[in-house]
Amino acid sequence: MKRRIVLVVFAASLLAVSLAGAEEIAGLPLHSEKIGDGAIRVWIGDHVSSTSIVAFATEKGIVVVDTFGVPKIDAELRKVIARELGRDDFAFLINTHEHADHTGGNSVYSDCTIVGHELIADGLIEIAERRDRLLEWYPGRIADLEEELQGLETDDPKAAVIEEDLIYNRLVFEAVKAGRKLVPPALTFSDRLTLDLGDTTFELSYIGGMHTASDVAIFVPEHGLLLTGDTMADVWLTDRPGCLAAFMVRDGLIHDFPRWLANWDLLLAEKERIATLVPGHWNGELSVAGAEARVEYVRTLWNGIHEGFEAGKGLAEIQAEYQLDVRFPELVESPGFTPQQNYASITELWKEITGQPSAARTLYTLLDEGADEAAIQEVLTNNGSPGYFFSEAEINAYGYIFLQQEKVDNAIRMFKINVELYPESWNVYDSLGEALLSAGHTDDAVTMYEKSIVLNPENTHGKEVLAGIQGDETT
Ligand SMILES: [Zn+2]
Secondary structure, eight states: OHHHHHHHHHHHHHHOOOOSTTOEETTEEEEEEEEETTEEEEEEOSSSOOBOEEEEEETTEEEEEOOOSOHHHHHHHHHHHHHHHTOOOEEEEEOSSSOHHHHTTGGGGTTSEEEEETTHHHHHHHHHHTHHHHHHHHHHHHHHHHHHHHTSOTTOHHHHHHHHHHHHHHHHHHHHHTTOOOOOOSEEESSEEEEEOSSOEEEEEEOOSSSOTTOEEEEEGGGTEEEEETSOOSEESSSOOGGGGOOSOOTTSOOOHHHHHHHHHHHHTTGGGOSEEEESBTTEEBOHHHHHHHHHHHHHHHHHHHHHHHTTOOHHHHHHHTOHHHHOGGGTTSTTOOHHHHHHHHHHHHHHHHOOOBHHHHHHHHHHTTOOHHHHHHHHHTOSSSOOBOOHHHHHHHHHHHHHTTOHHHHHHHHHHHHHHOTTOHHHHHHHHHHHHHTTOHHHHHHHHHHHHHHOTTOHHHHHHHHHHHHHHHO
């Protein structure tokens, strides 16, 4: 399969008539690639995972897909598109999804009809609400990158990567500070929309629910192109694929998996007419087989969890049955698949299918609010309907969140709950030992580490901690 992707890229670069040369925008190298007759893809950067903007010359004007996200850069890129296509009759801008690195330059196309899924508007409101947090976050991020860069020799290949990251983050920070206007699409749809622009057709399909609530795919049959936004990629061209690394079922996103599966099936049924899939960032690629494998992955989980739940299985049993290396060995090496992401996806699908809320999350909230023991016990006795689901890993994770927040008592309580629920698990004792140690309860910590090592003699980390404590005591 890899060979085929290479051929596609090679064919595409043969078509590229050296459009941009050594041109730069804001210090980032400009790339422009011809991907069809009257169709181009432009982006800036050699390392940073920036958005790739696709533009089509059609009978009824230029159609642009997505923006870089920083208006002053998008104004420059708009000029590049006009120059490369030899015209400037911009008519439509389509957003593949709500993320600001795709929509943040919409204001530059306010003379065009902006098209996108109906949920983009809500997504943009949320992004606007996060502005204060971003204003706080970026200076720290920029300072970290500056420090990292200073620590590197100029000829270190990593320096070029950090330098681009720095430029990129400064650009976005500047745009957020300046109050970048987030313009929602004016022409929206729920499931499907076709734009007939004479010689070119744009078939938009809703496929949201994984990357964002508002993801769409755009099929352009005359060019044999399927634009897939940030939904998935099976080849990463850099080790920082950004948004393209995020193929998993997410908490807090609007989900409709039967619809997600049906829409992907409809798209992939057109595979004979699809020559190239184009992800939303330049540093990822997607093959038909890669897309099919990902759709089948979601289908397997969706159906398997339904069947397992109906058969009376619990989440832990399902997690064991659908471990990445057990159930999907062919995906273990595939970009975007990690055991953690798989675990999280299964948990989210479980919640969706069973309607059960997470005990871990509820306990975390209760403890954080200082709720009394009766409230905790009510969750632990699980008398509600449909009742909570319990996940050892999730309770453990929330314990560590408390620990990070330096709420050690809550961390200890959380880990103790795990010990009560999963007394056969070595890891719950190890975690409790860690929390007890940080609270200064050394003797109790030692007991927990010892218990953990009895259950798992391979727990070398636990042995090291114990040796450390005993070393301290003898000095
Ligand atoms: Zn994205």
